[in-house]
Amino acid sequence: MDGLVLLPPIVAIGLALWTRQVYLSLLVGLWLGTTLLEGGHPLLGLRRLGDELVAVFADAGNTRVVMFCLLVGGLIALVQASGGVQGFIAWAQRRGWGTSRRGAELLAWLVGLVIFVESSITSLVVGAVGRPFFDRLRLPREKLAFYCDATSAPVCMMIPLNGWGAYVLGLLAAQGISDGAVRLLAEGLLYNVFSWLTILFALLVAWTGWGFGPMRAAERRAATTGQLLRPDAQPLVAEEIAGLKPVEGAPCRASDFLIPLGVMVGMIFVGLWVTGEGNLMAGSGSTAVFWAVATAVAVAMALYALPRPLRGGRPVLSLARSTTLVLRGMSGLVGVTVLVVLAFALGQVSRALEMGPYLVGLIDPNWPVWWLPALVFLVGCFVSFTLGSSWTTFAILIPVALPLAEGLGLPLPLMLGAVLSGGIFGDYASPLSDTTIISSMAAACDHIDHVNTQLPYALLLAGVSLVVYLGLGLAL
Numbered sequence: 001m002d003g004l005v006l007l008p009p010i011v012a013i014g015l016a017l018w019t020r021q022v023y024l025s026l027l028v029g030l031w032l033g034t035t036l037l038e039g040g041h042p043l044l045g046l047r048r049l050g051d052e053l054v055a056v057f058a059d060a061g062n063t064r065v066v067m068f069c070l071l072v073g074g075l076i077a078l079v080q081a082s083g084g085v086q087g088f089i090a091w092a093q094r095r096g097w098g099t100s101r102r103g104a105e106l107l108a109w110l111v112g113l114v115i116f117v118e119s120s121i122t123s124l125v126v127g128a129v130g131r132p133f134f135d136r137l138r139l140p141r142e143k144l145a146f147y148c149d150a151t152s153a154p155v156c157m158m159i160p161l162n163g164w165g166a167y168v169l170g171l172l173a174a175q176g177i178s179d180g181a182v183r184l185l186a187e188g189l190l191y192n193v194f195s196w197l198t199i200l201f202a203l204l205v206a207w208t209g210w211g212f213g214p215m216r217a218a219e220r221r222a223a224t225t226g227q228l229l230r231p232d233a234q235p236l237v238a239e240e241i242a243g244l245k246p247v248e249g250a251p252c253r254a255s256d257f258l259i260p261l262g263v264m265v266g267m268i269f270v271g272l273w274v275t276g277e278g279n280l281m282a283g284s285g286s287t288a289v290f291w292a293v294a295t296a297v298a299v300a301m302a303l304y305a306l307p308r309p310l311r312g313g314r315p316v317l318s319l320a321r322s323t324t325l326v327l328r329g330m331s332g333l334v335g336v337t338v339l340v341v342l343a344f345a346l347g348q349v350s351r352a353l354e355m356g357p358y359l360v361g362l363i364d365p366n367w368p369v370w371w372l373p374a375l376v377f378l379v380g381c382f383v384s385f386t387l388g389s390s391w392t393t394f395a396i397l398i399p400v401a402l403p404l405a406e407g408l409g410l411p412l413p414l415m416l417g418a419v420l421s422g423g424i425f426g427d428y429a430s431p432l433s434d435t436t437i438i439s440s441m442a443a444a445c446d447h448i449d450h451v452n453t454q455l456p457y458a459l460l461l462a463g464v465s466l467v468v469y470l471g472l473g474l475a476l
Contacts (some may be wrong), residue, residue: 380422
């Protein structure tokens with residue numbers, strides 16, 4: 001099939017950006033891929049499309065991510081209805097937090113830097129903390145989604161005391177690198193140029209307010225009209241959930257927001273420790289995030305059901321009312337759940353078509369040595385953008401890039417850094433990436449609007465990264 005294996009994700013992404021119909025676009029790309037797998041028979045491809053959607057749930061990790069997305073809706077509904085969000089806003093503003101544009105954006109950036117345990121939780125916490133301030137200051141949801149995304153995968157990879165670090169170390173061990181794997185990873189992170197640039201660029205944007213392209217247009221729209229979303233936008237969290245008002249007589253205490261949020265973050269460590277049998281870096285990220293949000297929902301329901309003296313001994317929310325709110329919140333996130341399932345299915349099909357190995361096979365080791373770090377970065381960018389997965393990109397490229405480096409006398413940390421940078425690009429920028437999808441969800445933003453406003457920034461940083469890798473190659 002040669003180059004035809006590239007068509008399904010390219011068609012899906014191109015159609016989504018052009019038509020803004022992300023669900024239909026993914027289905028078209030998925031159908032094209034399953035048709036190719038069935039030898040070009042459209043009807044057989046349609047039948048296999050259904051099989052691929054069902055197969056998403058055969059992977060326990062995928063199923064946990066889907067359930068995580070649904071439960072997030074329940075948690076959002078609970079903390080909104082309890083008055084905890086409003087209480088947190090008042091508490092933070094009394095301390096001078098987030099009272100200005102710069103303050104709100106720096107707060108979002110800093111929260112993303114501190115919560116480095118798991119990329120999905122990073123996006124969720126940044127969105128939960130930042131959205132009230134961004135909305136009040138008339139900063140667009142697209143801008144908040146940018147911070148959710150820019151501080152998730154790049155930060156988790158740069159501070160690898162988590163499943164990200166364990167995964168890369170496992171790939172290095174599979175290449176026969178065990179004794180010096182930690183040192184190689186540490187040195188490779190110094191050459192993870194795209195992640196460095198993304199984190200620093202987000203800080204620059206927060207501090208200066210600088211921007212360009214669609215993001216600047218979105219900021220003008222929000223500032224002049226008060227429209228936090230583009231007219232006709234379809235946020236991944238239903239607005240009736242994102243804008244849910246507190247119940248009558250809610251105490252509006254910051255603790256009703258901070259306690260469930262703190263439990264969720266803390267349970268990430270517990271989940272990684274338990275699933276890693278005492279080793280945080282060996283734990284399962286998908287299991288940890290599922291446990292974390294499920295525990296946060298349970299704690300919130302119990303907390304709000306406690307008698308409150310200031311309410312005459314009545315609870316903020318009865319267990320029956322909380323259950324109704326959780327189900328209502330979950331229904332508000334059906335859209336993002338469907339989107340995640342479609343993205344996972346398209347990733348399965350692209351891997352079945354062996355798209356990654358096809359691209360890697362195009363690399364000729366006889367090309368000039370100085371060009372190879374930049375070439376590995378470019379291939380990584382394309383693979384991760386079209387697959388929407390940095391981890392799959394790492395698995396494809398590390399077994400090729402490191403032996404290539406050893407055979408040609410190139411520094412291993414440089415080639416590893418190029419692989420990591422290429423993988424993070426797609427996790428950050430691709431509309432198929434679960435990190436990008438969850439960032440849109442966390443900010444209650446239209447997914448394609450998030451991708452369109454962020455993509456020029458991602459391409460700028462990728463271009464600078466490419467120049468850096470060319471320079472490093474020439475300096476060898």
